[in-house]
Amino acid sequence: MENLVVAASSYAKDIDNLIWIVAILGGFWFFLAEGVLFYFLIKFRHKEGQKAQYLVGESKEELKWITRPHHAILICDLVIVFMAIQVWYNIKQQLPPADETIQVVGHQWSWRFIHPGLDHQLGTADDVEVVDELHVRVDKTYHFKLEAADVLHCFSIPAFRLKQDAIPGRVITGWFKPTKTGEYDLQCAEMCGIGHGIMQSKLYVETDEQHDEWLKKQMPQQQI
């Protein structure tokens, strides 16, 4: 996981762990089933003068070979359900208090990001509105207010393991907390027309200093 795509948000690890759990539980049953299957395929190939067995498979005695593993699978499922809901709850349902709030608006075919200015408040005069560039401070909890101007878009940052559709007419709130500085891809993940393929933005996770620097650059009028 890590060496495929960096885990740059606080909950990226949780999702990766969940993926591992599923991989282990699912993988166990998968390899068991395939193993048995291939063993049968080789062992029971046609040999001259050897008749197949006549098994009805209605009696308890025979069916236990099916029912037992499937009870075991049920338990694995419950484990996965429990883990999945836990992760889901932390990502989508329960938002930790925000240090800053940004507004994200999807357009055909670009992202518009409204950053709070130096006053850390959204909706004030020094808000910074940028297209296709999102700048955030590392180790700060962000809430995002997600909107779409025309059609469905999907606000997706693989490095954060974050994905949320933007729906015109609705405002959807979510959160993330960057943990690694750097520059990451930010994509639209919902088919949104012929420009969908080029609707990608850059995400810059910066230290406070870098971020303030950048903010100042955005509003020359304030430096006077």
Place this chain on the structure above:
Amino acid sequence: MGASHSHAGNHSSGSHHGPGHYVKIWAILLVLLVLSILGPEIGVKWITIVSAFGIAFVKAYIVVQEFMHLKNERRVVHYALATSLIAMGMFVAGIYADVGRTAGENWKNQAAQSLIDKHAAEGHNSSAPH
């Protein structure tokens, strides 16, 4: 498809009623119709609901049982109709949380809400410009 058909299996059992029976049913339906029209005139919301939709269900039930002869139809048919009704129930249950409300956990449907507020403000007939 198939004239040799009426003698395949049982044929419908409408036959052991005279026309009188059906006319009686029809009269009952008309009475219910009148009730369902008068109900809302009282202007009490719950009476409207009951008289309009409660009676609709009663009427539908009577038509299905008496005119469509579901009451002497084989069980398998009941199952077929029941499953499709249950499917619809599932559909409502599944979509209500998103489609039936203007806000939920961490989302709100601003467009719909603003329309509701707008009309509440105007407080009069919105669509028909007479």
Place this chain on the structure above:
Amino acid sequence: MGAQIPIATTRSATGVPTGRLAVWWVIASEIVIFGGILVAYILGRLMNDYWGADAANTNVLAGSVNTFVLLTSSLFVVLAHQAAENKETDKAFRYIWLTILGGLIFLVIKSFEWSYEIHHGMTITSSRFWSFYYTAAGIHGLHVIAGMIIMGIISFDVKKGKFLHRVENIGIYWHFVDIVWIFLFPLLYIAK
């Protein structure tokens, strides 16, 4: 109709004649089609009280008369079915055409109603209530027309005493169309 009947069609393992069984399945699938649009409408209606203001402009009288017409046509078609069972083909023929007449009256009233509303600016695009009003009633109207055409076709076989069982099958379908209207009526007209 030259096709000779397959043996398959004449079998009836369930005890329900094949044609009637098929009609029941048609109805089962129609329930979900109408169900889909009605569910969408009801949820919208419950969420947006202001639709009631639009609903107030519907013509309750026309709706009531149409309900009466359809209920009556249902009576006729069930009487036709009964006549067919007693092999009274002429009577069945007459009742079938009375049913078709009922459908016709229904459509005429509907067209007057609609043209009035459209002239007064209540078109399918005026608001979502009117969109649902025309769409749901329109789909229902298509079913009425289909029923009338089928009845027209089979009525002549019936007169000749052929395919009498079809009277019951089309009857069941017609009653279903009636029931759909029984629900559309309060949903679109009465509830304010």
Place this chain on the structure above:
Amino acid sequence: MSSAHHDHHESFFSKYLFSTDHKIIGMQYMFTGMFMALIGGYFAYVFRMQLAFPGQDIPGYGLLTSAAYNTMVTNHGTIMIFWVAMPVLIAALGNFLIPLMIGCDDMVFPRLNRLSYQIFLISAIVLIASFFVKGGGFGGAWTAYPPLSAKAEYNLTPWGSTLWVIAVALEFVAFLLGGINFITTVMNSRAPGMKWMDIPIVVWMIVIASILFMLSVGPLIAGAVMLVFDQLIGTAFFEPARGGDPILWQHMFWFFGHPEVYVVLLPAMGIVADVMAVHGRKKVFGYKMVLGTAIGTGILSFFVWAHHQFVAGIDPRMANLFTITTLLISIPVGEMCFVYIATLYGASIRYTTAMLFAVAFLVEFLIGGVTGIFLGASGSDVHFHDTYFVVAHFHYTFFPIAIIATFAAIYHWFPKMFGRMMNETWGKIHFWGTIITFNGIFLPLFINGLAGQHRRIFSYEHFNDLTKFQGIRVFATVNLVTLLAFQVPFLINFFTSMFKGQKAGDNPWKAASLEWQCPSPPPHGNFAKMPEVYRGPYEYSVPGRSTDFWPQNERT
């Protein structure tokens, strides 16, 4: 329905184009499906080439614009599911097999059956027409989410999108008619003595699938009407600014869209059961349990649809419910796979091409099933949603269903369809060529998905985090081209065997079910003498009998 001239010295026209014979109609469905599969395959070739060699001239197409790319991705999905999987698995096999397997001479409503095919044909023509109209074909993904699909100024395909919706709606109508026909036929017209538990599993599966389809498609048909009105008249059913709700469409779509998965899965499972029983010379293990799991799957499939919408803006609390139901469905499906594996225990397996494909179905489908758990678990779906992981996952379910199981069926029932055998050597070449390259395409794509590479992206050159995976994309594309190349021997084998293959005889596989107890190809009316049934369809290797199969219609 035009008049059906129905005597036995018919003109070619009335025999092959306006026939009401269930076998001919089955063939019509099969060949139409195969033709559409060629189109779908060609689309896959074009957009895979674009992904591997972005912006370069594609042999056999030319330069691909992003609009054309979207059109091809969209219609590849639409065609493969609605115009290949459904017509071939359900309509073609259902029409051909049901009357033969339950021992009657035709469908109960032959002319309704013909009408269903004619509507289906029209739908296919409308779809193909939609590629050539002004503005090009619809490119808003096969889910057709509004507002993109609802307004021309968003999707820029004013005619394509409307024609697309109409085509899909017509196709639904065709399958409703066909489904009603199948269900009624099996319920009413079984051969005397054939009890519910004597029906071959493949027939059961097609019937259950038809019922699932019938019960789930309704809202989407209503939705299609609403969507067309949004496109053409300007209603606002799905337009947020005027109070409409895009989420409503998503629900209408997936309420059908998920059961649809099982609508095609179950017939495939049925085919595999029958083929395994015949070529394994073995009774299907736990017939009742197979049925139970199939019905259980069908019921559960109505409770899981919103797992396609976890991050699509549904209320997060609902996602939890749907996670639970989604993981629960892994139990009946997993159980079914176990039963099939158990069927092989103590079998005597003949590795004919048909059997190879049937077994390959199990092997590959298990991968698809297991990877589904990653997506059903809401937590991990946040990362995987709309990535190539999803693409790889559902190709590991749909390819086994629509391609591998279909090949198993074709190699198995070809002798009955045309009275001649297909060439086994070429069959085996085709088998290995298909299976190996198939895994070559989609196993690597799981890695792309894990890395967060999104679907439906025209070119990944701009994505710094993803450029390093270009090698994988090229590898997948090379495999795809090879896979397509390996279909040529199949087509040659298919059409030459049709006329030159060695004569098959009535029952080349020594099978017990009814369709093999009549001449091949079956004449009009199928059975010289309508059969009576005395036992179940899977009486193989019964102890104390000289032959290792016991036909359903043999009294002793």
